[in-house]
Amino acid sequence: RHVADFQLSVASVKENSSSDCLAQDLHLQAQKLAERLKCDAVVSEISTGPGTVNFTINRELLAKTVLQQVFKDGSEYGVKSELFSTVPRQKAVVEFSSPNIAKKFHIGHLRSTIVGNFIANLKLALGHEVVRINYLGDWGMQFGLLGIGFQSFGNKEKLKSSPLQHLFEVYVQINKAAEDENTKKLAKDFFRKLEEHDEESLALWKQFRDFSIEEYIRIYKRLGVHFDEYSGESHYREKAQEVLKMLEDKGLLQKTTNGTGIVDLSEKKDLSSVSTVMRSDGTSLYITRQFLVISFRDLAAAIDRMNKHSCDTMIYVTDKSQSHHFQHLFQILKLMGYDWAERCQHVSFGLVQGMKTRRGEVIFLEDVLNEVRSRMLQNMTSAKTTKEIQDPMETAERVGLAALIIQDFRGLLSSNYRFSWDRALQSRGDTGVFLQYTHARLHSLERMHGNAQLTDVNVACLQEPDAISVLQHLLRYDEVLYRSSQDLQPKHIVSYLLTLCHLAAVAHKNLPVRGSAPEVAQARLCLFQAARSVLANGMKLLGITPVTQM
Numbered sequence: 443r444h445v446a447d448f449q450l451s452v453a454s455v456k457e458n459s460s461s462d463c464l465a466q467d468l469h470l471q472a473q474k475l476a477e478r479l480k481c482d483a484v485v486s487e488i489s490t491g492p493g494t495v496n497f498t499i500n501r502e503l504l505a506k507t508v509l510q511q512v513f514k515d516g517s518e519y520g521v522k523s524e525l526f527s528t529v530p531r532q533k534a535v536v537e538f539s540s541p542n543i544a545k546k547f548h549i550g551h552l553r554s555t556i557v558g559n560f561i562a563n564l565k566l567a568l569g570h571e572v573v574r575i576n577y578l579g580d581w582g583m584q585f586g587l588l589g590i591g592f593q594s595f596g597n598k599e600k601l602k603s604s605p606l607q608h609l610f611e612v613y614v615q616i617n618k619a620a621e622d623e624n625t626k627k628l629a630k631d632f633f634r635k636l637e638e639h640d641e642e643s644l645a646l647w648k649q650f651r652d653f654s655i656e657e658y659i660r661i662y663k664r665l666g667v668h669f670d671e672y673s674g675e676s677h678y679r680e681k682a683q684e685v686l687k688m689l690e691d692k693g694l695l696q697k698t699t700n701g702t703g704i705v706d707l708s709e710k711k712d713l714s715s716v717s718t719v720m721r722s723d724g725t726s727l728y729i730t731r732q733f734l735v736i737s738f739r740d741l742a743a744a745i746d747r748m749n750k751h752s753c754d755t756m757i758y759v760t761d762k763s764q765s766h767h768f769q770h771l772f773q774i775l776k777l778m779g780y781d782w783a784e785r786c787q788h789v790s791f792g793l794v795q796g797m798k799t800r801r802g803e804v805i806f807l808e809d810v811l812n813e814v815r816s817r818m819l820q821n822m823t824s825a826k827t828t829k830e831i832q833d834p835m836e837t838a839e840r841v842g843l844a845a846l847i848i849q850d851f852r853g854l855l856s857s858n859y860r861f862s863w864d865r866a867l868q869s870r871g872d873t874g875v876f877l878q879y880t881h882a883r884l885h886s887l888e889r890m891h892g893n894a895q896l897t898d899v900n901v902a903c904l905q906e907p908d909a910i911s912v913l914q915h916l917l918r919y920d921e922v923l924y925r926s927s928q929d930l931q932p933k934h935i936v937s938y939l940l941t942l943c944h945l946a947a948v949a950h951k952n953l954p955v956r957g958s959a960p961e962v963a964q965a966r967l968c969l970f971q972a973a974r975s976v977l978a979n980g981m982k983l984l985g986i987t988p989v990t991q992m
Contacts, residue, residue, distance in 0.1 A: 446489065446496035447504065447914060453493060468493035501910065505901035505969075508913045512972040513896045517979055521567055523920035529927075532754035533571040535747055536562045539667075540760070542579030543654045544588050544609040547661070547807040549794045549861075550761050555807075556847055557791055557855060558759040559667045559985045560932050567983055568927055573751055576658075577743065578674035580651050584613070586633030589646060590625070591616030605653035606806060637679070651676070664811055665843065666987055675739045681746060682738035694777055695719070707773050717770040740771055741778075748782055755785045757930075762790035762856060789930055792858035794850070814842030817867055818875075822992070825869070831991040842867070844874030844986045851932040851984060872940045877981060880943040882992040883950070884974035887967065889990075891955055894968035903965035908949040912973055915945055919976055932984055939980045946973045 452472045472490040479488050479495070487498035512519050538558020541547045558574070566572045591612045592601075600608040619625045635643040655672055662668060689695040694705050708714040719738065747756060758768055768788035775783035797810065818838040831837055849866040853859060869875045904913070915938075922938040925931075950970065955963045978988045 445911075445914070446487075447499045447917075448497040449491070450495045450497070451493060452495065465493060501905055502901045504910070504913055504917070505904045508916050509896060509899065509901070509968055509972050512916060512975055516975065517982075518567075519976060519979060520919040520923045521569070523924075525920050525924045526568060526927075529568070531569050531571075533573070533751065534562075534565050535573045535575060535751050535753045535756045536565070536759065537575045537577050537757070538562075538759040539662075539669075540577045540579070541658070542584075543650060544584065544606075544613050545579070546610055547606065547658075549797050549807075549810070552807055552810065552846075553761070553791050553794060553850060554759050555662070555665060555667055556850060556985055557789065557932075558757075559665075560851070560983065561757060561759065561789065561930055563983050563985060564923075564926060564930070568923075573671065573753070574669045575671045575673055575747070576669040578651075578655075578672065580674035581676040581679060581739070583629065583633055585636060585647055585650070586629035586631070587616050587620060587625075588613055588650065589632040589636070589643060590628045592646065592650075601649065601653055605650070605657050606808075609650060609654065610806075661808055661811070664839065665807075666985055673743065675737070675743075678739040678742040678746065681742035685738040685741045685745070688778060689719070692778060694774075705774050705777065707770060707777075717774060719774075741774060744771065744775060744783075744786070745780065748780070755787060756782075757787045757789055759789045759791070762792060764788070765790050789855070791855040795858060795860045797861040810846070811839070811843070813863075814846055814867075815839045817863060818842040818845070821867060821869070837989050837992060840987050840989050841875055841878045841992065844878050844981070846874070847984055847986055848872075848874035848877065848936060851936045853933060855931060855933075874986065877939055877943055877977070877986070878989050879992055880946055881974060881977055881981065881988045882990055884946065884970050884977070885990040887950075887955060887970050888974070891963070891967050894964055894971050896968060899965050899968045900961050901965065903962045904969055906953060908945075908952050909966070909969055912942075912945050912949050912969060915942055916972060916976055919980075935980050935983060939977060939984075942973060942977055942980075946970065946977075949973075 452468050452475065456471070469490070469492060472493055472495050476488050476490045476495050481488060484500055484503060485497050486500040489496045489498070515522050536558055538561075539551055539555040541551045562572045562574050588609065592609075595612050595615045597608065616625070620629075632643060636647055651674070686695070689705065695703050696706060698704060703719050704713075704716040705719055706713050706716055708716070744756065747753070760768075765788060768786075772783045772786050772788075775786070815835065815838045818841050819834060822834065822838060822841075845866040849861065850859075852872065865871075866873060867875055869879055904910075919938065922934050925934045953966050953969075955966050955970070958966065981988050
């Protein structure tokens with residue numbers, strides 16, 4: 443039996459609908475309502491279910507409308523829907539990724555990078571203006587340690603060729619001596635010189651930063667991610683003083699008995715909720731987002747961004763351990779008189795456990811990308827169905843990245859999950875590999891049979907249940923985009939695309955193009971082309987580059 447296209451719940455339109463209304467009453471009312479409704483050129487059948495009236499759309503009209511819309515709108519299919527017609531176009535700043543220079547680019551940064559990229563892609567696709575910012579951890583006491591560490595263990599050549607790896611090694615070495623009083627003093631002195639604009643120290647720090655950013659850009663390119671702005675804590679070292687003065691002028695900064703600076707966030711102003719903003723020695727707290735500590739630089743960065751971009755919304759993408767930090771940040775901004783703080787949003791995500799390469803611990807994101815590429819390459823080489831493809835390395839990288847992204851985006855972002863290489867890289871089941879495989883398969887149909895011209899299509903040839911299932915699913919794409927635009931969760935799009943692939947696989951098996959009458963072949967080709975087009979659109983939103991051969 444076919445599934446209806448639209449369903450109306452009688453309880454939702456009854457004026458005095460109470461929960462104790464008997465099911466049989468509702469069913470009776472549904473039947474009465476159905477009897478009063480008439481079929482027309484659009485609705486071909488009206489039936490009833492338990493308390494519902496079900497509508498079936500004229501099948502030829504469904505096929506014609508959906509296919510026309512998909513072909514006409516192309517990459518904007520779903521986005522042009524009337525669901526978005528009342529949504530105002532806005533400007534959004536999205537801060538994501540934000541690694542600390544000289545510390546390992548760990549898996550948490552990978553999550554922030556792909557989640558932030560998805561949010562920026564989605565906003566952009568929906569017609570908003572988006573500024574992507576990478577706010578680097580590029581200032582603070584660790585640069586005192588790193589500076590003296592480099593003077594002892596550094597190598598200029600290694601710094602040039604592999605900066606992230608080399609700075610990490612130097613940092614590990616100097617950290618062994620970090621508790622030594624003399625080392626502590628030297629590190630403090632080096633950082634003081636940085637703060638006082640000592641040319642030699644600043645030149646070394648600048649090399650650390652510039653070389654690291656160059657390498658980041660190369661790695662982000664592999665991920666298909668770019669930024670409009672590389673900002674950092676170092677940009678706000680002067681402006682932080684202005685924030686301190688504003689807090690003092692507004693009477694918001696209070697000193698505790700031991701001299702620590704705090705801001706009272708409690709409603710009754712009884713210090714039941716405070717945020718620490720200044721050490722007792724008077725130095726601004728260097729950003730330690732793990733603790734409930736707000737640095738003046740974070741406040742300065744938010745104010746500066748709003749002044750510079752005058753955006754409608756500012757989104758920060760970090761792990762959920764920093765939720766309190768952002769609550770406090772937004773509260774302090776509001777106390778300072780910045781009402782736009784209400785339009786700031788923290789999108790948080792859970793932790794990934796168990797991600798290791800074959801060699802053991804994951805150190806850098808690059809290790810993960812190399813690992814996923816080599817495992818995928820191995821799987822492709824051993825698969826019997828693998829054809830000769832032009833660039834196996836690049837294909838393996840793109841398929842592997844899809845595997846990482848889909849495994850990450852399948853659940854709620856806020857939930858922690860255990861990473862599994864085997865599960866992520868399966869070619870069957872709900873994985874990124876399956877999405878890529880389906881896309882490549884549908885693409886090869888077009889390669890073999892040419893592009894279908896919509897004008898030649900006889901939609902009467904698309905009446906089989908498997909074809910109708912694909913068409914009904916394509917019709918729903920805008921609703922899924924709308925849900926994701928409301929809660930910024932990629933999982934709605936992921937489950938939609940996985941279902942689309944399953945439906946397309948069944949249709950591909952049961953509705954062959956080859957060997958069918960020309961008219962039927964042409965109509966089916968058109969259906970598969972529409973499915974591939976929507977699949978590619980959804981994949982690109984998630985940050986996946988679709989492959990055409992596999």
